[in-house]
Amino acid sequence: MNPILTVESVTAGYGRVTVLHDISLEAGRFGNVGLFGPNGHGKTTLLRAISGLLKPKSGRILFDGQDVAGLSARAIVGTGLIHVPQGNRLFPDLSIADCMALGAYSSRARPHEAENREKVIKLFPKLAERWRQRVRTLSGGERQMVSIGTALMSHPRLLILDEPTLGLAPKIKDELCASVMDISRGGVPLIVVEQDIEFLLELTQQLYLVNHGAVATEIKPGESLDHGEIMSMYFGH
Amino acid sequence: MSALAEILFGGLFQGSLYAMMAVGLALVWTTIGVFNFSHGVFMMLGAYVAWQLVELGLPAAVAFPVAVVVMAGVGWILQASVVRPLIGRPNIVLVVVITTLAAGSLIENGALTIWGPRSKQIPALIDGNATIGGVGVSLHQIAIIVITPLILAALWMFLNRTRLGLALRAVAQNEDASHLVGLNVTALYGLAFAIAASLAGLAGIFMGGYRFMSPVMGSDPLLKALIVVVFGGISSISGPIFAAYLIGFFEAACSYYFGLYWTPALLFGVLILTLMVRPEGIFASRSRGLA
Structure with missing residues (x-):
């Protein structure tokens, strides 16, 4: 299988600070991709560069053969590359219904609005109960469901999740992990940043350790690794 | 009876103009x-x-709508020239105060150069007068009192019942997330300015129909609109609308009982009191968002 997303020697940062140093990776060749690594080493910056929130200083980002580096976030959403940012801040004073309508804003997603809404409700029945409620009144787990639901409304061809389980209670987290597995089984390839390595090992087929703004280690399918090895990657030898 | 009618009428009328500006x-x-x-x-x-x-x-029926549309264009251009280039800067709030003040000053003096200092007047919406509750009022003012709530209601419907309005409310709450659902954030910023400018232009047309116009005619309403948004809270559009009418009534009552001379001082007294007691405004929640 060809990779759906290829990041080629991307350098990016904020102002004079360079966060990503010539980073390269591929996604979609073996299935879902997991990114892990210490905080502050460029995972979120990489995702922001991929989704167009941040313009890379150099390098190419190929999505399904098309170079999307430097395109506007709006144009990238139009290609079906959808990014769920970290921290479920979302739109605090909009209702769930409003968020779903916004998710289907792009002309690519609009024709599939009803069908995608069904999918979201099936995946997160809890949201249907609170359909008219403002996002700020929801729990952390529910807000994360709204974030992911909004992204599904955008009719993704590739879904990027940035720490979907951050700050959630263990029980809620398990439910959410199960839902993310469901999305994957539904045929949408995923790129997931996650601190919970167990979850990543279960969900993804290929892992990248991002360290100091570059890929420190790639773990391909078939290459097993145990908990101890990952810990030593995190914390050094 | 006539005192009450006078305050009520004056308040509704001033409140309408303030509401159009403050929104x-x-x-x-x-x-x-x-x-x-x-x-x-x-x-x-x-x-x-x-x-x-x-x-x-x-004819006025053509000229007024055209002027409102022209103002939408002016608002868009002003936004593109003195606001958009600065978006993303850390000190944007202060810088935009300076750039918009400067642009305003240029336009004001431009108007002075083009049209001269002589006072002008534009036709009233409706000619004629009526007597209501013992108070003589012009039909022009009645028309403003009736039209303004309709326009504000239409704006509310646009923001709350259409997908484009939803997009405007979304941009207000989270810019990054708006980008990530594919909203054209730059265009929405332009749209917000265009709507604001056309409402202000309409308020100007209303005002020019009963009072003489001059190039500085906007500065006093801007000041009043500032008081209104501080008083009512600027974080929504319904807050300033209610506040505009309250301030309108307050001003009308003050000028009736204490005279025009004391009215500005009392208005600023209200402003200072609001800032001391409830700095986010009396109708505001603590967050930013249109509704």
Whole structure:
């Protein structure tokens, strides 16, 4: 299988600070991709560069053969590359219904609005109960469901999740992990940043350790690794 | 009876004008997070464009809507030239105060150069007078009192019942997330300015129909609109609307009982009191967002 997303020697940062140093990776060749690594080493910056929130200083980002580096976030959403940012801040004073309508804003997603809404409700029945409620009144787990639901409304061809389980209670987290597995089984390839390595090992087929703004280690399918090895990657030898 | 009628009428009338102005300020603040100090100039320019069109021979029924549309364009251009290039800077709020003040000053003096200092007047919406509750009022003012709530209701419907309005409210709350659902954030910023400018222009047309126009006619309404948004809270558009009418009634009552001389001092007293007791405004929640 060809990779759906290829990041080629991307350098990016904020102002004079360079966060990503010539980073390269591929996604979609073996299935879902997991990114892990210490905080502050460029995972979120990489995702922001991929989704167009941040313009890379150099390098190419190929999505399904098309170079999307430097395109506007709006144009990238139009290609079906959808990014769920970290921290479920979302739109605090909009209702769930409003968020779903916004998710289907792009002309690519609009024709599939009803069908995608069904999918979201099936995946997160809890949201249907609170359909008219403002996002700020929801729990952390529910807000994360709204974030992911909004992204599904955008009719993704590739879904990027940035720490979907951050700050959630263990029980809620398990439910959410199960839902993310469901999305994957539904045929949408995923790129997931996650601190919970167990979850990543279960969900993804290929892992990248991002360290100091570059890929420190790639773990391909078939290459097993145990908990101890990952810990030593995190914390050094 | 006639005292009450006079205050009620004066309050409704002034409140209508303040509401039209304040809503535009609030719309720009909630979506872009900047304060537009050229808002008063939009009002003036709307009136002068309407006057010019009438002078060219267009009937008022054509000239006024055209002037409002022209003002939408002016708002868009102003946003693109003195606000958009600064978006993303850390000190944007302060910088935009300066750039919009400067742009306002340029436009004001431009108007002075083009149209001269002589006072002008544009036709009233409806000619004639009526007596209600013992108070003589012009039909023009009655028309303003009736039309303004309709326009504000239409704006509310647009923001709350259409997908484009939803997008404007979304941009107000989270810019990054708006990008990630594919909203054209730049265009929405332009739209917010365009709507604000056309509402201000319409307020100017209303005002030019019963009072003489001058290039500085926008500065006093801007000041009043500032009091309104501080009083009512700038983080929504419904807050400033209610506040505009309250301030209108308060002003009418003050000038009836204490005279015009004391009215500004009392208004600023209310402003200071609001800032001390409830600095986010009396109708505001603590977050930013249109509704």
